[in-house]
Amino acid sequence: xxEAQAHSILDPETxxxxxxxQTGNEWELFKENVRPLKRGRKIDVLNEALKSHSDKEIRxxxxxxxxxxxxxxxxxxxxxxxxxxxxxxxxxxxxYPPGGDCSGLVVIYEQCVRxxxxxDRYKDDLRYLKVWLEYAENCADAEVxxxxxxxxxxxxxxxxxxxxxxxHMETKHKVKTANEILxxxxxxxxxxxxKLEDTFRKFLARSMRMPxxxxxxxxxxxxxxxxxxxxxxxxxxxxxxxxxYDQVKRKQKADRAPLAIYKDKNTDxxxxxxxxxxxxxxxxxxxxxxxxxxxxENSALPSKWTSHKIPQRPGQWVGSTTSGPIIEVFVDEECxxxxxxxxxxxxxxxxxxxxxxxKKETELLRENPLRNFPLNSLPR
Amino acid sequence: xxxxxxxxxxxxxxxxxxxxxxxxxxxxxSILYNRGVYPEESFAKVKKYGLPMLLTEDEDVKSFIANLxxxxxxxxxxxxxxxxxLVIMSxxxxxxxxxxxxxxxxxxxxxxxxxSREKSDKEIMREIQAIMRQIxxxxxxxxxxxxxxxxxxxxxxxxxxxxxxxxMESDPKLIANPQMVKLHSFDxxxxxxxxxxxxxxxxxxxx
Numbered sequence: 001x002x003e004a005q006a007h008s009i010l011d012p013e014t015x016x017x018x019x020x021x022q023t024g025n026e027w028e029l030f031k032e033n034v035r036p037l038k039r040g041r042k043i044d045v046l047n048e049a050l051k052s053h054s055d056k057e058i059r060x061x062x063x064x065x066x067x068x069x070x071x072x073x074x075x076x077x078x079x080x081x082x083x084x085x086x087x088x089x090x091x092x093x094x095x096y097p098p099g100g101d102c103s104g105l106v107v108i109y110e111q112c113v114r115x116x117x118x119x120d121r122y123k124d125d126l127r128y129l130k131v132w133l134e135y136a137e138n139c140a141d142a143e144v145x146x147x148x149x150x151x152x153x154x155x156x157x158x159x160x161x162x163x164x165x166x167x168h169m170e171t172k173h174k175v176k177t178a179n180e181i182l183x184x185x186x187x188x189x190x191x192x193x194x195k196l197e198d199t200f201r202k203f204l205a206r207s208m209r210m211p212x213x214x215x216x217x218x219x220x221x222x223x224x225x226x227x228x229x230x231x232x233x234x235x236x237x238x239x240x241x242x243x244x245y246d247q248v249k250r251k252q253k254a255d256r257a258p259l260a261i262y263k264d265k266n267t268d269x270x271x272x273x274x275x276x277x278x279x280x281x282x283x284x285x286x287x288x289x290x291x292x293x294x295x296x297e298n299s300a301l302p303s304k305w306t307s308h309k310i311p312q313r314p315g316q317w318v319g320s321t322t323s324g325p326i327i328e329v330f331v332d333e334e335c336x337x338x339x340x341x342x343x344x345x346x347x348x349x350x351x352x353x354x355x356x357x358x359k360k361e362t363e364l365l366r367e368n369p370l371r372n373f374p375l376n377s378l379p380r
Numbered sequence: 381x382x383x384x385x386x387x388x389x390x391x392x393x394x395x396x397x398x399x400x401x402x403x404x405x406x407x408x409x410s411i412l413y414n415r416g417v418y419p420e421e422s423f424a425k426v427k428k429y430g431l432p433m434l435l436t437e438d439e440d441v442k443s444f445i446a447n448l449x450x451x452x453x454x455x456x457x458x459x460x461x462x463x464x465x466l467v468i469m470s471x472x473x474x475x476x477x478x479x480x481x482x483x484x485x486x487x488x489x490x491x492x493x494x495x496s497r498e499k500s501d502k503e504i505m506r507e508i509q510a511i512m513r514q515i516x517x518x519x520x521x522x523x524x525x526x527x528x529x530x531x532x533x534x535x536x537x538x539x540x541x542x543x544x545x546x547x548m549e550s551d552p553k554l555i556a557n558p559q560m561v562k563l564h565s566f567d568x569x570x571x572x573x574x575x576x577x578x579x580x581x582x583x584x585x586x587x
Binding site for chain 2: 001011013014016017021022023028030031034035036038040041042043046086090130194195340353365
């Protein structure tokens with residue numbers, strides 16, 4: 001226990017207490033409406049934000065503030081373009097305490113990560129990784145995001161990546177995968193290593209206590225786990241007929257699993273492949289192509305369908321100058337695309353869409369977090 | 381004419397010192413529990429202030445807090461205690477993450493003349509209850525402490541107080557640029573206790 005002598009220069013706390021200023025009590029009154037943030041919240045911003053839900057004036061000023069922050073992103077000229085994005089994200093988190101689909105939080109996470117995903121500069125940036133991780137937390141299935149990060153080597157030097165990834169897999173009962181992920185992080189010396197090792201230890205303790213898991217074959221990640229047809233074909237275990245389907249499935253996977261699990265951690269060359277992912281076709285993730293290539297879905301001119309023929313209904317054609325089997329899709333070049341504008345840094349989106357659009361886009365993103373990413377960057 | 385009067389109780393200096401030091405013991409336990417400084421399983425539920433409160437079963441922490449509260453009581457009776465601060469620090473780096481600051485104003489006359497005051501015990505209890513509730517609710521804005529932490533207690537006293545054996549002089553362990561939240565206060569009419577929690581403003585690029 002320690003005793004401190006009172007200081008003549010007031011520290012901020014003493015000053016605050018002496019000033020008779022009060023902290024607003026909105027935080028306590030509306031605490032059910034507040035989603036706690038890992039990094040904590042600024043109390044003044046929180047109280048203001050909570051007030052706004054009953055005040056049109058404040059709501060309008062929120063709208064203006066958001067616009068200002070987006071403009072700051074668009075007009076930024078310094079050498080750390082991620083910074084204004086972070087400011088905006090932090091603000092949205094604080095100004096909309098409950099989070100929720102109308103806050104546009106998920107949308108801005110997505111726009112931020114999509115803006116920099118190919119940038120070497122931010123591959124190892126912890127702040128950038130954290131945006132990805134927060135995005136992942138908001139999605140129905142974050143696994144696709146973690147896979148994406150892994151293949152694109154984003155955040156691979158940070159312990160946080162492996163910890164979050166492993167935790168996610170653990171919640172999906174993919175304990176062996178989680179184990180490999182943590183091991184991979186440790187072997188790559190992700191920092192801070194101690195935190196990774198502590199996490200690993202706690203994870204091992206937890207998995208000792210858990211009953212034997214029932215899944216794990218990574219190659220079947222996205223397939224439903226039924227395989228009745230093959231059970232009877234394997235005749236090497238006479239006990240099988242007596243066991244339930246579940247147990248048999250488990251055993252079957254366990255038979256296959258040893259091939260996947262052991263990796264020789266001593267060889268350096270093995271390191272990059274420690275994390276076993278379905279490797280086929282993943283080269284496509286790493287090539288992005290030029291901007292034009294990326295945006296070809298938006299700028300492509302309509303052309304003949306070459307792969308699929310639709311039988312034409314004989315009959316009248318109204319307003320068409322050409323006859324024959326060509327279906328021409330009408331594109332109004334002058335009409336601004338509603339909702340998602342992909343040409344620029346897509347921050348224009350905020351100004352054009354309203355709450356309903358934000359909500360809709362948020363829902364779509366939650367279901368399919370990489371939906372706006374160029375098709376040739378996604379895993380097949 | 382029927383009138384409702386709140387029954388007031390007599391509060392002596394000693395009684396008030398006991399109330400405040402006891403409050404501090406329970407508040408410290410609540411903070412240690414809610415902030416995860418010690419594992420949940422090491423606490424047991426008791427009833428106090430009309431609320432379910434948690435007290436540690438860990439012998440070391442128990443005796444630390446018991447020694448603490450008896451020393452505080454002594455200082456309170458002498459009217460020499462100005463502030464008590466519970467500091468939460470990172471175990472690995474020693475960095476101060478959170479400070480729970482209880483500031484005390486003592487009625488000097490009572491100390492000098494040995495008078496007593498009147499206030500309803502129930503009302504004091506209600507005031508303390510409000511503070512305890514706020515401590516629990518403060519998860520709303522406090523950053524997540526996801527690393528092992530340790531705590532310490534600082535006491536600010538009048539300059540003429542001799543440092544007791546188990547205590548030592550220290551620097552104030554302040555947080556730079558803290559976020560601060562003033563919580564409710566309670567008043568026995570002899571000691572008035574203001575509560576404030578200050579915490580580190582977590583930036584996006586912290587590990």
